[in-house]
Amino acid sequence: MSLPSNDMMAAIAATRFGLGSRPDEIDAARDDPRGFLAAQVRPEGADQPQGGEGSAQRLAEVSDYQMQKRDAKAMGDPKAPPVKDAQKDLRQQAGDDFLARARLGATTDAAFRERWALFWANHFTVSATSLAVGSVAGPFEQEAIRPHVFGRFEDLLVASSTHPAMLLYLDQAQSVGPDSRAAQYQRKTGKKAAGLNENLAREILELHTVGVDAGYRQADVTEFARAMTGFSVGRPKDPNPHRFLFRDNAHEPGARTVMGRRYPQEGQDQALAVMRDLAASPHTARHVATKLAVHFVSDTPPPALVDRLRKTYLDSDGRLDEMARALVAAPEAWDPVPVKFKTPYEFAISTWRAVDAQPSGIDKLAPVLTGLGQKPFSPPSPKGWAEEAQVWCAPDALIKRLRFSEGFAAVVADRLDPNLLARTTLGARLTPPVATAVARAETRREAMALLLMSPEFQRR
Amino acid sequence: MTAPLSRRSLLLQAAGLGVSVSFLGGSAFAAADGPMARRKLVVVICRGGMDGLTVSPPIGDPDYAALRGAVAVAPDQALKLDGTFGLHPALESVHALALKGQARIAPAIASPDRARSHFEAQDVLETGAAQVYGVNTGWLNRTLEAMGPSKVEGLSVGATAPLILRGKVQAASWSPGKGVDETARLPTLLQDLYKADPLMGPAFARGLETEAMAQAAMTALNPAPVPLSTDTAAMAPRTMNASETTPRVPAPPAMTQDAQAIASQRQGREAARKLGSTLAGFMVQPGGPRIAAISLDGWDTHAGQVGQLNTRLSYLDAVLDGLNTGLGGEWSNTVVVAATEFGRTARVNGTGGTDHGTGSTALVLGGGLKTGGIVGDWPTLKPAALFENRDVRPSLDLRGLFKGVLADHMGVDRGALETKVFPDSADAKPVTGLV
Numbered sequence: 053m054s055l056p057s058n059d060m061m062a063a064i065a066a067t068r069f070g071l072g073s074r075p076d077e078i079d080a081a082r083d084d085p086r087g088f089l090a091a092q093v094r095p096e097g098a099d100q101p102q103g104g105e106g107s108a109q110r111l112a113e114v115s116d117y118q119m120q121k122r123d124a125k126a127m128g129d130p131k132a133p134p135v136k137d138a139q140k141d142l143r144q145q146a147g148d149d150f151l152a153r154a155r156l157g158a159t160t161d162a163a164f165r166e167r168w169a170l171f172w173a174n175h176f177t178v179s180a181t182s183l184a185v186g187s188v189a190g191p192f193e194q195e196a197i198r199p200h201v202f203g204r205f206e207d208l209l210v211a212s213s214t215h216p217a218m219l220l221y222l223d224q225a226q227s228v229g230p231d232s233r234a235a236q237y238q239r240k241t242g243k244k245a246a247g248l249n250e251n252l253a254r255e256i257l258e259l260h261t262v263g264v265d266a267g268y269r270q271a272d273v274t275e276f277a278r279a280m281t282g283f284s285v286g287r288p289k290d291p292n293p294h295r296f297l298f299r300d301n302a303h304e305p306g307a308r309t310v311m312g313r314r315y316p317q318e319g320q321d322q323a324l325a326v327m328r329d330l331a332a333s334p335h336t337a338r339h340v341a342t343k344l345a346v347h348f349v350s351d352t353p354p355p356a357l358v359d360r361l362r363k364t365y366l367d368s369d370g371r372l373d374e375m376a377r378a379l380v381a382a383p384e385a386w387d388p389v390p391v392k393f394k395t396p397y398e399f400a401i402s403t404w405r406a407v408d409a410q411p412s413g414i415d416k417l418a419p420v421l422t423g424l425g426q427k428p429f430s431p432p433s434p435k436g437w438a439e440e441a442q443v444w445c446a447p448d449a450l451i452k453r454l455r456f457s458e459g460f461a462a463v464v465a466d467r468l469d470p471n472l473l474a475r476t477t478l479g480a481r482l483t484p485p486v487a488t489a490v491a492r493a494e495t496r497r498e499a500m501a502l503l504l505m506s507p508e509f510q511r512r
Numbered sequence: 513m514t515a516p517l518s519r520r521s522l523l524l525q526a527a528g529l530g531v532s533v534s535f536l537g538g539s540a541f542a543a544a545d546g547p548m549a550r551r552k553l554v555v556v557i558c559r560g561g562m563d564g565l566t567v568s569p570p571i572g573d574p575d576y577a578a579l580r581g582a583v584a585v586a587p588d589q590a591l592k593l594d595g596t597f598g599l600h601p602a603l604e605s606v607h608a609l610a611l612k613g614q615a616r617i618a619p620a621i622a623s624p625d626r627a628r629s630h631f632e633a634q635d636v637l638e639t640g641a642a643q644v645y646g647v648n649t650g651w652l653n654r655t656l657e658a659m660g661p662s663k664v665e666g667l668s669v670g671a672t673a674p675l676i677l678r679g680k681v682q683a684a685s686w687s688p689g690k691g692v693d694e695t696a697r698l699p700t701l702l703q704d705l706y707k708a709d710p711l712m713g714p715a716f717a718r719g720l721e722t723e724a725m726a727q728a729a730m731t732a733l734n735p736a737p738v739p740l741s742t743d744t745a746a747m748a749p750r751t752m753n754a755s756e757t758t759p760r761v762p763a764p765p766a767m768t769q770d771a772q773a774i775a776s777q778r779q780g781r782e783a784a785r786k787l788g789s790t791l792a793g794f795m796v797q798p799g800g801p802r803i804a805a806i807s808l809d810g811w812d813t814h815a816g817q818v819g820q821l822n823t824r825l826s827y828l829d830a831v832l833d834g835l836n837t838g839l840g841g842e843w844s845n846t847v848v849v850a851a852t853e854f855g856r857t858a859r860v861n862g863t864g865g866t867d868h869g870t871g872s873t874a875l876v877l878g879g880g881l882k883t884g885g886i887v888g889d890w891p892t893l894k895p896a897a898l899f900e901n902r903d904v905r906p907s908l909d910l911r912g913l914f915k916g917v918l919a920d921h922m923g924v925d926r927g928a929l930e931t932k933v934f935p936d937s938a939d940a941k942p943v944t945g946l947v
Binding site: 222223226227228230235244245246247248249250251254258264270273393432433435441442445446447448450451454458485486489493494498501502505506507510511 | 559560581582627628629630631632644678697698699701702704705706708709711712715716717718719720722809812814815861862863865867868900902
């Protein structure tokens with residue numbers, strides 16, 4: 053498989069692997085496009101967005117808010133101003149987290165590194181289905197995902213599966229072994245015993261590791277769920293408030309068998325041992341390799357590319373930096389035909405990058421993304437945001453992208469040279485029809501809207 | 513919130529509730545003659561695994577109360593249907609229809625998928641395939657293909673296209689907001705650029721067409737429309753200055769779903785009803801769509817099931833009520849089926865919820881339904897009757913229900929049903945005699 057010219061590869065590096073070219077990015081990548089990307093891989097992980105508190109601090113604030121609300125309700129005034137303010141503050145903070153992440157995406161010189169982090173954040177999806185999870189969706193990315201995206205997959209899996217955001221989102225925090233000391237005590241004292249919740253165990257198997265076609269059965273899900281009992285989040289009076297807490301007394305005693313392997317370990321080591329084996333499974337290698345190829349290259353990726361990534365995973369013991377380098381090295385990833393359709397977030401971030409700017413407020417960004425079907429921090433299910441072009445390229449969504457492009461152009465186009473912008477944004481990917489349409493446009497605004505709506509800009 | 517809500521904000525709120533509407537079918541059908549020409553079908557997909565034992569609690573089943581414990585619907589709360597079944601108290605409109613013979617339940621129904629994975633089971637429900645990855649188009653889309661050569665109008669309200677509608681027939685989508693002037697230069701120039709793009713070209717053309725149709729529907733609904741325009745510039749950055757300090761602004765609404773509970777539920781119910789009646793407004797237009805799909809999210813109740821289902825069922829009831837009242841006389845030509853990808857465990861779990869199961873309840877509604885009891889058999893909740901000792905055992909295949917409705921109500925050719933719309937479904941016999 054022969055590679056395209058350096059000019060074309062520089063354009064692909066900035067658009068397919070990155071988040072859309074900033075004015076000087078394609079130039080910077082031209083000498084050595086693959087080296088330009090490989091240099092962004094680094095042991096300390098992805099960049100961190102500006103500001104924001106840690107998840108423990110946030111959950112403490114959520115807890116305070118809930119107590120205030122309860123008190124206010126008891127006083128007969130559930131909508132007392134301090135309660136409303138506290139809630140508003142929490143939502144504001146989540147909005148700030150999202151804005152900080154978008155600004156990082158719009159301004160970073162290492163956009164491949166950022167896209168790589170976004171991929172893993174979506175692989176280990178949490179969604180703002182409650183005020184608590186919404187409040188820690190940003191911190192989750194910063195604490196559990198970004199530090200580990202160039203480390204070992206197993207470490208990422210454990211970091212995600214022990215983070216309060218994931219434990220709350222998929223109900224693990226409340227899961228109690230039916231024969232645990234906690235359940236026995238509850239029964240003895242006549243209280244209703246809490247029990248097993250298999251939600252997180254199932255999604256780890258199905259979505260995070262081996263995948264739904266790996267041959268596990270309901271019994272494996274239940275056994276893994278039993279092994280995971282005790283993985284929880286500290287309450288205000290616990291020794292580890294608002295952080296990961298292993299509740300030994302909620303852990304189901306005894307050995308477990310998951311996918312044919314017996315786990316005699318006690319305590320939290322048991323579930324960690326299951327996770328270690330899941331991370332090492334050839335099924336996980338295939339699942340992760342396929343998802344990466346689908347995300348970066350094509351909704352129906354070349355089997356040779358998937359196989360290359362799968363082998364890298366197995367040979368490197370699931371090292372994600374090796375996976376990133378293998379992806380960049382793979383000739384199949386450099387097909388000049390762009391078949392991926394940008395998600396709303398990718399589209400929006402790439403428009404700001406094109407003009408060397410960044411979103412000024414969450415009130416500008418959130419309505420656009422929500423209207424296009426990608427509400428901030430709110431993927432529709434634990435599976436995360438969809439990859440398929442057909443999902444995002446719905447008729448209504450295209451009309452909305454056009455409205456956004458017109459509005460965006462109305463603000464920025466008058467100070468820009470549209471022909472130059474077309475060249476810096478698309479480089480060698482700029483086709484004659486689009487170059488001509490931009491050159492012949494009646495106004496700068498029209499030219500810019502055409503550029504943003506062109507198939508070359510919408511695809512990557 | 514004292515200002516009257518515009519339709520736009522109501523619909524957007526409905527979208528925030530996890531409701532979206534999609535529809536297909538149009539002028540081609542209007543041109544057809546005969547008694548079938550006005551027949552309409554709405555499929556409501558309840559995503560996340562809707563708990564049938566809460567939708568239609570079998571309060572007369574001797575095992576129900578013990579299995580369900582704290583999440584059981586109390587016998588005196590249920591809206592009685594017969595000696596065994598009731599409906600959840602939030603389903604009051606459905607119950608009123610049931611008393612008139614215009615709503616029935618299928619209490620032990622499932623797709624052929626048994627993996628208990630949301631994503632697999634939704635795929636199977638929407639593709640109509642016998643197994644996951646069998647087919648990659650939606651069965652409603654193939655129904656339109658089977659119904660004949662057509663220039664079919666397609667529309668989906670909501671920004672993404674659901675699988676049930678995807679396929680050869682281009683399904684358009686629409687959501688409320690400012691339209692794009694079709695005659696303006698920009699769309700024309702873009703259509704030129706999209707000629708070579710197999711996805712963007714047809715999608716954009718359909719988007720422009722349906723925008724006009726949507727405007728007509730909105731006008732028909734309300735002759736004195738609230739202005740729908742938004743300033744496009746307001747969507748773009750006010751300033752591009754990177755060093756600008758960010759003003760403190762409210763975070764997006766509904767970024768979290770903290771329970772501002774009852775008031776917001778009442779508002780949600782109003783928005784859901786409005787969404788149903790807006791859809792009805794599209795469907796009663798001459799040449800309007802005759803087939804529609806609605807997605808309703810939020811049924812995955814692993815914990816805190818009672819409150820969550822109370823809210824979700826009240827929204828479902830409101831959407832159905834809005835459809836019924838909005839369709840007016842056309843209700844007698846309409847069948848609505850509400851179904852989910854799987855039911856939930858018969859036993860309550862340890863966290864006040866239930867986990868992924870198998871059999872669930874489907875609702876069948878319509879002005880032209882024949883009266884009758886439950887659709888399909890009730891396997892009971894006896895220990896030996898449970899599927900894999902945990903779930904309601906399915907006695908009916910969802911594809912059989914859909915096939916019966918498509919054949920008897922929509923007049924779809926039986927041969928096409930078996931080969932094109934629901935391939936490999938010979939073991940799922942059509943449920944006949946519903947209409």
